[in-house]
Amino acid sequence: MPANFPEMSATAEVEAYNHVQRALRLGRYKPGDRLIPEEIAAEIGMSRMPVREAFRRLASDGLVVLRPNRGCVVAGLTVDELFEIFEIRSVLEGLAVRLAMPRIDEEEFEELDRLLERMERAGQSGGGDWVVRHQEFHGRICALSQRPKLIHQISALHVVIEPYMRIWFDDCNKPLSAREEHAAVIAALRSGDAHHAEQVMQEHVLGTAPLLAEFVSPSR
Amino acid sequence: MPANFPEMSATAEVEAYNHVQRALRLGRYKPGDRLIPEEIAAEIGMSRMPVREAFRRLASDGLVVLRPNRGCVVAGLTVDELFEIFEIRSVLEGLAVRLAMPRIDEEEFEELDRLLERMERAGQSGGGDWVVRHQEFHGRICALSQRPKLIHQISALHVVIEPYMRIWFDDCNKPLSAREEHAAVIAALRSGDAHHAEQVMQEHVLGTAPLLAEFVSPSR
DNA sequence: AAAAGTATTTTTGTATCCACGTATCATCAA
DNA sequence: TTGATGATACGTGGATACAAAAATACTTTT
Numbered sequence: 001m002p003a004n005f006p007e008m009s010a011t012a013e014v015e016a017y018n019h020v021q022r023a024l025r026l027g028r029y030k031p032g033d034r035l036i037p038e039e040i041a042a043e044i045g046m047s048r049m050p051v052r053e054a055f056r057r058l059a060s061d062g063l064v065v066l067r068p069n070r071g072c073v074v075a076g077l078t079v080d081e082l083f084e085i086f087e088i089r090s091v092l093e094g095l096a097v098r099l100a101m102p103r104i105d106e107e108e109f110e111e112l113d114r115l116l117e118r119m120e121r122a123g124q125s126g127g128g129d130w131v132v133r134h135q136e137f138h139g140r141i142c143a144l145s146q147r148p149k150l151i152h153q154i155s156a157l158h159v160v161i162e163p164y165m166r167i168w169f170d171d172c173n174k175p176l177s178a179r180e181e182h183a184a185v186i187a188a189l190r191s192g193d194a195h196h197a198e199q200v201m202q203e204h205v206l207g208t209a210p211l212l213a214e215f216v217s218p219s220r
Numbered sequence: 221m222p223a224n225f226p227e228m229s230a231t232a233e234v235e236a237y238n239h240v241q242r243a244l245r246l247g248r249y250k251p252g253d254r255l256i257p258e259e260i261a262a263e264i265g266m267s268r269m270p271v272r273e274a275f276r277r278l279a280s281d282g283l284v285v286l287r288p289n290r291g292c293v294v295a296g297l298t299v300d301e302l303f304e305i306f307e308i309r310s311v312l313e314g315l316a317v318r319l320a321m322p323r324i325d326e327e328e329f330e331e332l333d334r335l336l337e338r339m340e341r342a343g344q345s346g347g348g349d350w351v352v353r354h355q356e357f358h359g360r361i362c363a364l365s366q367r368p369k370l371i372h373q374i375s376a377l378h379v380v381i382e383p384y385m386r387i388w389f390d391d392c393n394k395p396l397s398a399r400e401e402h403a404a405v406i407a408a409l410r411s412g413d414a415h416h417a418e419q420v421m422q423e424h425v426l427g428t429a430p431l432l433a434e435f436v437s438p439s440r
Numbered sequence: 441a442a443a444a445g446t447a448t449t450t451t452t453g454t455a456t457c458c459a460c461g462t463a464t465c466a467t468c469a470a
Numbered sequence: 471t472t473g474a475t476g477a478t479a480c481g482t483g484g485a486t487a488c489a490a491a492a493a494t495a496c497t498t499t500t
Contacts, residue, residue, distance in 0.1 A: 011288050012484065013276070036451075047485045049269075052453090053276050056233070060280035062369070068231050069452060069491055084369050087319075091311040099307075149282075149304050153373075232454070256481075267455045272483090289461050289482060442500090449494070456487075461480105468475075 012050035017057055019044050024063050024074065027163040031076025035064065062160055079213045082164065085157055086209035092154050093138065093205055094198040097185065100144035101194040108144065109190065115140055116182050123169075123179075131165045137182055141201075161212075168215045181207070232270035237277055239264050244283050244294065247383040251296025255284065282380055299433050302384065305377055306429035312374050313358065314422040317405065320364035321414045328364065329410065335360055336402050343389075343398075351385045357402055361421075381432075388435045401427070 020040060023029055037048035037055070059066045065075050077085070119133035135158050142151045181204040188197040240260060243249055257268040257275070279286045285295050297305070339353035355378050362371045401424040408417035 014288075038451075048452095049484060049486090053273055056273050056276040057280050060277050068234075070493090071452070081369065084367050087315065087367070088312070088370055088373065091315045092308070095307065095311045147304050147307070149301065150308055153308065258481080268482095269454055269456095290463090291482065444497100444499080446497070447495085450492080452489105452491070454487100454489085457485085459482105459484090461482075463481095464477100464479080466475100466477080468473105470471105470473085 012046045013053045015044060016040065016046065016051045016054035020051075020054060020058060021061075021063065021159065024058075025159055025162045027166050029074045031074050033074045035072040035074065037072070061156055077160070077164065077216070079216055082161070082213055082216060083209050085161060086205055086212075089154065089157050090202040090205040092150060092157070093142065094202040096142045096145040096147070096150055096154065097189065097201040098194045098198040099147060099150075100141050101189060101192070101197055103144050103146065104189055109186065112137070112140060112186050112189075116179065116186065119182070120179050130169050131162060134165070134178065135162070141185070164212060164216055168212050171215050177207075232266045233273045235264060236260065236266065236271045236274035240271075240274060240278060241281075241283065241379065244278075245379055245382040247386050249294045251294050253294045255292040255294065257292070281376055297380070297384065297436070299436055302381070302433055302436060303429050305381060306425055306432075309374065309377050310422040310425040312370060312377070313362065313425055314418040316362045316365040316367070316370055316374065317409065317421040318414045318418040319367060319370075320361050321409060321412070321417055323364050323366065324409055329406065332357070332360060332406050332409075336399065336406065339402070340399050350389050351382060354385070354398065355382070361405070384432060384436055388432050391435050397427075 020035070029035065035055070037051040041048040041051045055064060055066060055072050058064045059072070063075055064072050066072050115133070115137045119130060119137055122130040122133040138158065139151075139155065142154050145151065185197065185200055185204060188200040191197070240255070249255065255275070257271040261268045261271045275284060275286060275292045278284045279292070283295055284292050286292050335353070335357045339350065339357055342350040342353040358378065359371075359375065362374050365371065405417065405420055405424060408420040411417070
């Protein structure tokens with residue numbers, strides 16, 4: 001008999017949550033689309049109850065909107081909301097960098113360089129997933145902060161903006177300044193000045209918003 | 221026939237969510253307590269299903285922990301987690317103050333003074349709810365930032381720490397430096413220096429954590 | 441043909457039901 | 471006495487059933 005992996009047999013609710021979240025991140029559903037529990041339940045072979053429960057969490061994450069008696073629709077971000085999320089990310093990720101600073105050793109710097117390199121490669125050969133690589137870089141720094149709740153909040157925001165990042169990358173197809181700015185973050189971390197590194201990260205995050213917004217609501 | 225107020229007849233899930241959240245904020249349930257859907261459902265006259273759904277959102281808020289096949293228990297914060305939340309609050313509320321600055325007029329300053337006064341009165345005559353007044357002060361400044369998502373995140377954190385704030389206030393019974401620090405925040409806002417005001421708020425929030433922690437895990 | 445009303449279908453919200461997992465506690469062996 | 475074993479009660483996860491609300495299609499009327 002094969003070994004029993006308890007994480008394999010997650011509850012149906014978890015399965016439904018992951019399934020829908022993944023589809024939303026990949027942009028398979030578009031803002032305004034109506035999600036019908038029955039359909040999704042059928043897709044993954046369960047009843048609609050666990051799907052309904054998953055919807056509650058997705059709504060709490062801000063990924064969908066639930067209105068009484070009229071179901072679940074995919075949430076869309078206005079340009080203002082997009083800016084707001086980047087504003088929040090800027091201070092949270094700034095904090096993460098500040099906290100990460102004293103925990104970074106030379107080995108870790110090499111890992112960050114590697115991640116930077118991987119992102120660049122993914123950006124050039126459109127095949128690799130640039131958006132995921134980009135997130136991995138940010139995620140690695142957050143992880144270094146050693147703050148579970150902070151990490152969780154930041155990654156929740158990354159999920160919300162992921163579909164927009166994908167549209168952005170698909171359209172403009174060049175990570176533009178991302179490589180330089182990430183390199184600047186690493187440099188700031190190497191400098192040992194925590195306050196400065198926080199500042200650089202804040203500016204990197206905030207600086208991305210207007211570029212991204214241009215693709216969400218073109219030429220305003 | 222009376223007018224129909226649609227917000228009065230919310231769904232059962234909303235009712236369950238509010239009911240349990242309120243109980244948690246007031247400290248009626250203690251960390252580690254097991255919440256049995258059947259019991260709660262009976263209390264407010266509904267079946268288990270809406271309660272189960274409410275649990276998902278409460279778990280997403282970090283108020284309870286849901287583990288497969290072993291139900292719902294009230295989440296407790298370790299001292300580390302408490303500090304982490306105050307760290308996050310410090311940058312979020314710092315951001316809120318920075319954004320609020322350009323939107324405050326003289327009338328608003330008077331309102332803040334009034335809220336400060338009300339908090340002080342509630343602190344002296346133990347009757348009024350000091351914790352709520354304290355939150356109202358912070359909430360007002362957040363509201364001035366005009367950032368719905370920021371406001372939402374901050375208030376979610378306030379809910380999580382509310383039970384600990386209550387224990388703190390009940391035990392030490394003096395808001396201590398709160399009045400002075402809030403006054404300092406107002407003063408910083410009046411100064412017109414956004415960066416300085418952000419700094420003052422960050423320090424106020426961070427400074428509260430160690431005092432509070434002392435009551436959560438006494439004399440460590 | 442447009443508007444209004446009505447019937448029909450779909451979907452949501454909630455309750456109930458059942459199978460399985462977990463905890464509790466008594467029993468028994470060492 | 472202690473530790474394993476098994477029976478029992480309880481709770482959880484999920485499916486199904488049913489009522490109420492919305493959305494949709496279909497008349498009817500003008």
